[in-house]
Amino acid sequence: MHVNGDQAKFLCKECGWEFPKDLIDNLIKEEQESIYCEQCGTENHKKDFGESQISQKIQQEKTKKLHSLFSTAKKKSKEYKEKIKSQLKKKS
Numbered sequence: 001m002h003v004n005g006d007q008a009k010f011l012c013k014e015c016g017w018e019f020p021k022d023l024i025d026n027l028i029k030e031e032q033e034s035i036y037c038e039q040c041g042t043e044n045h046k047k048d049f050g051e052s053q054i055s056q057k058i059q060q061e062k063t064k065k066l067h068s069l070f071s072t073a074k075k076k077s078k079e080y081k082e083k084i085k086s087q088l089k090k091k092s
Contacts, residue, residue: 010049010057014042028057 010019010027017039026032027046034045 012037012039012042013044013048015040019044024057025061028061 010024011017012019015037017037019035019037023035027035027049032046034043036043
């Protein structure tokens with residue numbers, strides 16, 4: 001794995017091909033123990049990427065998801081407040 005800014009890249013140990021996000025997601029979610037390089041066919045085991053690297057990727061995904069949920073919650077909260085205010089004005 002190589003880190004470019006805040007983006008982690010998982011590369012084949014043999015040829016350096018970058019694995020697509022969906023393959024890495026399956027590896028992280030423990031659905032698979034290894035993935036095969038689409039470029040050269042080399043089997044890359046979860047342990048080849050290292051525990052700390054995979055943990056870092058999991059943490060990045062969780063952080064990204066939390067930011068997305070927080071943004072959505074703030075937006076919805078604002079919408080609901082406006083609806084409640086308009087309903088209260090109608091009753092007055």
